[in-house]
Amino acid sequence: MDRAAVAFANPDDVVVVLHSYRHRLGYAPSSPPYDQIEKQLAAQPAIKVPAVTLDGLADGNFPATDGSPSARHFSEPRVHHQVPNAGHNLPQEEPSAFASAVLELAHLRSPSGGM
Secondary structure (H helix, E strand, O other), rough: OOOHHHHHOOOHHHHHHHHHHHHHOOOOOOOHHHHHHHHHOOOOOOOOOOEEEEEEEEOOOOOOOOOOOHHHHHOOOEEEEEOOOOOHHHHHOOHHHHHHHHHHHHHHHOOOOOO
């Protein structure tokens, strides 16, 4: 967390963070060099690999779900977990839970034989 805290000392941090959230929620434009990839991502193509998804139960920005709102985006096996004591920066806030998810992913198998 100390390494991440250094980023907050940047005088542009508030402006950058606010723009990031506004953009993510559709209230601010993207940067022109990224317009094409934005269009591709807006189509929300299916995620065609096995996945483990996580929601932090202490996320004050985005409430944790049971995974069903995003389930339609995954076409391969997927497992979803809610993680206590974590917000939306799970790798730093609960590294053990994040590492466990990575190991769990290694055991998921695609019906098509991948992974």
